[in-house]
Amino acid sequence: MTRRRNSGKHVTVAGGTSSVLPALDSLTDLPGFTDLRASERQRAAWEECVGHARDDAGDVADELLMGCVVRLDRGFPAVCTARGTFRAEFSARLTKGDNSHVAVGDWVCARVPDTHEMGLIEEVLPRESDIARWRGGSRGERQTLAANVDVVLVVQALGEKSVSCDRVARSAVIARDCGADVAVVLTKADRASDEVLERDVAAVRDVLGFGAPCVLTSSDAERAGGEERDRVATIAAACGVAFGARAVRLLVPAGVVAIVLGESGAGKSTLLNALLGHDTLETGEVRLADDAGRHTTVSRRMVSVPDGGIIVDEPGLRSLPIVGHERGLAKVFPEIVEAARGCRFRDCTHTHEPGCEVRALFEGGVISEGRLGAYLSLAAEMRSSASTLDPDVVI
Template sequence: MSSNPLDPSAGPSGPSASSDGRADAVHAALAPYGWDRDWADAFAPYAARGLVPGRVARVDRGLCDVLAPEGTVRADTEFVVPRDPMKVVCTGDWVAVDPAGGDPRYVRTLLPRRTAFVRSTSSKRSEGQILAANVDTVLIAVSLAVELDLGRIERLLALGWESGARPVVVLTKADLVPDPVTLAHLVRDAETSAPGVPVLPVSATTGQGLDVLAAVVAGGTGVLLGQSGAGKSTLANALLGTEAQAVQAARDVDGKGRHTTTTRNLLVLPGGGTLIDTPGLRGVGLWDAGSGVDQVFSEIEELARDCRFHDCAHQSEPGCAVQAAVDEGALPERRLDSFRKLQRENRYIVAKTDARARVEMRREGRRRGMIGRAAQQVKREGRG
């Protein structure tokens, strides 16, 4: 009789005891990667077919590394190549693969994702690209070696909120800002652009803030996102306690680095939980992130409730509470400009794939044009 806990014929005490033993063995093997009872329930139909569960740790040219109960296995994704790029196998996915013995082994299906971090591609086909799946925390790495790009933080936060995960802003290389007053000022600037989001200054060099960051991702899955040179791989190594990820020095002139991480890799943290390290992001386009944008600019949404018109564009309309807040200095004008920019971009992305949204976008453009012309007419009459 087979001693393999995944073998359907294994177990001396009948089908029920055998099945329970296999389930316990699978749970024990996969729990460090995030496996739980809900995933087990979702996988049950595939277990009945003799397939094996596992989590995708890396995808490379049609093949992927899967963390399975018996260890890391290499599997082909040939049978799960959809036309929809949003359904391709991605790091962080839970999948069903062939049992041991196949050569090569194949991924047969993906389990439904709980969360997914998605950006728009740079192609002209208006497609989304999934960067990480089934994550609990989105760690937005921002280097303190260069001037803070608050607009970029807001953009990544919008996608982070839209993913369904919890975003956290991580200000890396805090050792380069030795003055505590200056560091506190930079943290406050980031907090202004990230309402309701933790902002953590950390240093992989000195260890500052690493214990707090480790506690944030412990027991779940975090994904590190940011530009090349933000120190993501160095930070991943610090959390792992080992040099698992290759790193290179950033350029002194602009703080940017080369892509030392070329694939998205799922790493197991020693204190519990997993971390997905990603290549540096040059462009980060929004992808149907309307609710995420609203979440990032929650204070503007709150002010907008007091505008005279419910569909106020916060430009030249009379009785605009948002513009009044800008005039009074209560709302930075940069925040309002960034809000408008991301809203426009998101509407454009949605309109490219939704005919109804395109009609609404044209109607909104005409309406705003009429409001602007009416406001100009009022000004002219006032001067006359």
């Protein structure tokens, strides 16, 4: 079978408009098939899928390929298989059964029929995990950002404004709830003075403890080199955190799949370009007035890091509501959740009640005000979203 690729032709996209998808030939840095690893369970599901196809109609079974979704452009998947990477659509059977949803990182059973320019996804194989967020408030829906991800890189820009510890903590809770490991990457260190760098690193450490690695980066300082690079590297060392794109790469070794999670303009695509060694991903200026990004990245896309693993670049996310993330909260704040079990009142809010073990922990100096505050605000948000949640929605 020859390697087939879509060549940037016009296709109908959701909403009925016609648009041009980027030709896969022009897209570098996608992972190769051997960079991707399916689990035992996914392999078994794939064998089963081929077995069924053989029972139904033998010739289709021979065309089937195991593949991984490596890009989603406006909902259109690109699938990487041992025989190449191609754009794919869903088989009529999946579309009819409303099973035509995939995320980047999903494993699928696909084929390219002789008469087609595009591949066909015949089956979506079971996920080991997914990274998802709640979209549109507590009555909204769960949006899968990527499937089968090992590590979430929580990306936050440094600058004049203090780093948002609330945002870091909620990202960590969502990531840990989905079963992923968490690391914090504080970007744009060149924009912050020594004092601000020290303050913000200390604040993140205070909230997350040493449970999550933290890296300082500055694409500008690394590119420029010289004094500015030395300044940031020195302050990072003084704060006890790693510095630079190389340190980020160590968080994502070969065989590991990571995703960047952060607001628009946080510098996610710039960081990935630094890891790739060239400007593959589009980046965009932030607004001067409020430092907000302009939602430059619109596709979800895997890139393969030289001498490293795979990272999914994502569009920036404005909101990250906490809805039913008990497991994540318990993983990020284990000592607080454990203490809360000993509170006198079952519905203790740990703010004023007598017999509160959480406050006892705080008063005994075991947890800081920052960490307790982050926990209390996320726990309160989760209580309130649980009470408004549509009971028919399964999370």
